[in-house]
Amino acid sequence: MPYKCQCPSQRIKTHNLKVRSMFKACDGRGTTKIFLSIIYTKIPHQICQHSQHSTPICRSGKCEIHRKCSLMSSLALTPFKAGLFVGKSIIVTGGGTGLGYAIAKELVSLGAKVVIAARRIEVLEAAASEMNKSSQRGGKIYVCQCNVRNEDDIQKLVTFALETMGGIDGLVNNAGGQFVSPVENISARGFKAVVETNLLSCFMLSKEIYNRWWSQQEDRKRSGSIVNIILANKNGFPMMAHSGAARAGVENLTKSMALEWIGRGVRVNCVAPGIIYTESGFANYGEMAGAFLSSVLPCIPAHRCGTAEEVSSLVVFLLSDAAVYITGQNMGVDGGMGQGTIPLRPQDHGASLLPVYGELPMKARL
Numbered sequence: 001m002p003y004k005c006q007c008p009s010q011r012i013k014t015h016n017l018k019v020r021s022m023f024k025a026c027d028g029r030g031t032t033k034i035f036l037s038i039i040y041t042k043i044p045h046q047i048c049q050h051s052q053h054s055t056p057i058c059r060s061g062k063c064e065i066h067r068k069c070s071l072m073s074s075l076a077l078t079p080f081k082a083g084l085f086v087g088k089s090i091i092v093t094g095g096g097t098g099l100g101y102a103i104a105k106e107l108v109s110l111g112a113k114v115v116i117a118a119r120r121i122e123v124l125e126a127a128a129s130e131m132n133k134s135s136q137r138g139g140k141i142y143v144c145q146c147n148v149r150n151e152d153d154i155q156k157l158v159t160f161a162l163e164t165m166g167g168i169d170g171l172v173n174n175a176g177g178q179f180v181s182p183v184e185n186i187s188a189r190g191f192k193a194v195v196e197t198n199l200l201s202c203f204m205l206s207k208e209i210y211n212r213w214w215s216q217q218e219d220r221k222r223s224g225s226i227v228n229i230i231l232a233n234k235n236g237f238p239m240m241a242h243s244g245a246a247r248a249g250v251e252n253l254t255k256s257m258a259l260e261w262i263g264r265g266v267r268v269n270c271v272a273p274g275i276i277y278t279e280s281g282f283a284n285y286g287e288m289a290g291a292f293l294s295s296v297l298p299c300i301p302a303h304r305c306g307t308a309e310e311v312s313s314l315v316v317f318l319l320s321d322a323a324v325y326i327t328g329q330n331m332g333v334d335g336g337m338g339q340g341t342i343p344l345r346p347q348d349h350g351a352s353l354l355p356v357y358g359e360l361p362m363k364a365r366l
């Protein structure tokens with residue numbers, strides 16, 4: 001099947017725009033879509049000539065287009081100035097995959113020392129060896145196995161970070177997740193597991209670092225920044241109610257910590273991603289994910305998923321001194337969804353809420 005190129009290379013050439021990152025997706029029907037996020041760095045012309053994209057699609061990952069896609073991904077750069085995080089030490093939980101990986105990678109490319117922590121050590125090690133290739137100016141990734149639901153593991157993580165990096169300037173509470181279920185089918189243990197994974201973990205790790213490091217610093221200039229990754233749950237989170245509730249807890253905890261710790265120079269903020277395509281994240285939902293994506297994309301004002309790098313930029317900004325007057329906030333990265341409800345649950349239940357007062361005209365019904 002001939003490949004229909006959607007690459008906006010003409011625009012890039014004409015306006016000399018800058019390209020930061022690329023999102024590619026095979027739709028399984030022989031078409032590869034290439035989305036360019038036209039922002040920061042200049043795309044080399046030889047990579048993005050319109051004519052070079054008229055190749056038939058393969059799904060092996062080895063064709064010319066895939067090669068160019070990978071090349072483009074590896075060109076993804078940061079909008080922040082080189083060396084911005086030199087001398088800074090940061091913990092990113094869940095940093096071996098998806099959003100956490102993108103955040104850790106951007107930080108290390110800016111010179112930070114970063115501990116990535118999660119349960120699967122082999123995933124962390126593979127990620128670290130990849131990321132260390134893009135490290136700049138002394139940036140380095142260290143790995144630490146940690147189940148964030150376990151308080152002993154949390155204490156060991158903080159000990160490891162202090163010993164290897166000599167301090168902690170930033171924390172990204174990104175590890176998290178949930179499973180899909182209607183409320184009535186969630187067991188108490190299941191609900192508790194999700195609350196522990198997303199809320200208790202954030203409380204335990206933030207507190208541990210505060211008590212052992214931030215509260216001990218004489219020099220308040222060496223301040224701390226915590227960024228909590230939550231999700232777009234402003235109007236509830238049907239089919240993942242446990243997670244919606246846990247993240248609402250994180251948002252409120254964020255405000256309390258922000259107000260209590262501001263005197264110690266510690267800032268605390270939330271980032272609420274909308275629907276961000278990460279291979280690892282979506283793999284948790286198996287076949288449901290594909291169907292979900294096709295029904296949900298038209299409901300996103302931007303008509304596309306976000307990329308991990310688009311979340312990472314905001315997280316890195318909040319960690320940086322550029323955000324020194326920002327604390328207690330929750331910011332969405334959601335393509336215009338306004339941190340609203342993700343329509344996980346199709347409303348195909350019929351007229352279950354019948355009007356009690358008066359008649360509802362036919363045209364006002366589904």
Ligand SMILES: CCCCCCCCCCC/C=C/C(=O)SCCNC(=O)CCNC(=O)[C@H](O)C(C)(C)COP(=O)(O)OP(=O)(O)OC[C@H]1O[C@@H](n2cnc3c(N)ncnc32)[C@H](O)[C@@H]1OP(=O)(O)O
Pocket residue numbers: 176177178179180181187188189190191193194197231239274275276281282284285288289292344345
């Ligand atoms: C309707 C359409 C759906 C579309 C799907 C696309 C969704 C896109 C959403 C976009 C927004 C959000 C994106 C993301 O969050 S991406 C990140 C996703 N990553 C993860 O979720 C990974 C982490 N998740 C987990 O580790 C688990 O879900 C959990 C937090 C629960 C931990 O599980 P674990 O097995 O370690 O827990 P326990 O062994 O302690 O078990 C405790 C109880 O939990 C019950 N449980 C666990 N998994 C499930 C399940 N899949 N379904 C039902 N119940 C589950 C388990 O049974 C235990 O309870 P019981 O003893 O009572 O049985």
Ligand SMILES: NC(=O)C1=CN([C@@H]2O[C@H](COP(=O)(O)OP(=O)(O)OC[C@H]3O[C@@H](n4cnc5c(N)ncnc54)[C@H](OP(=O)(O)O)[C@@H]3O)[C@@H](O)[C@H]2O)C=CC1
Pocket residue numbers: 093094095096097098099100117118119120121123146147148149174175176177178197229230231232272273274275276277278280281282284
């Ligand atoms: N992708 C999206 O559309 C959205 C994602 N989010 C949130 O962003 C965060 C990252 O998601 P994403 O990167 O997409 O998905 P991933 O599944 O790739 O990331 C989840 C990460 O958390 C780690 N993790 C999960 N449970 C634990 C645990 N108990 N202890 C330690 N680490 C744990 C996992 O590693 P391991 O399994 O090795 O422990 C994994 O690295 C999550 O909190 C997610 O809920 C929010 C909104 C939208």
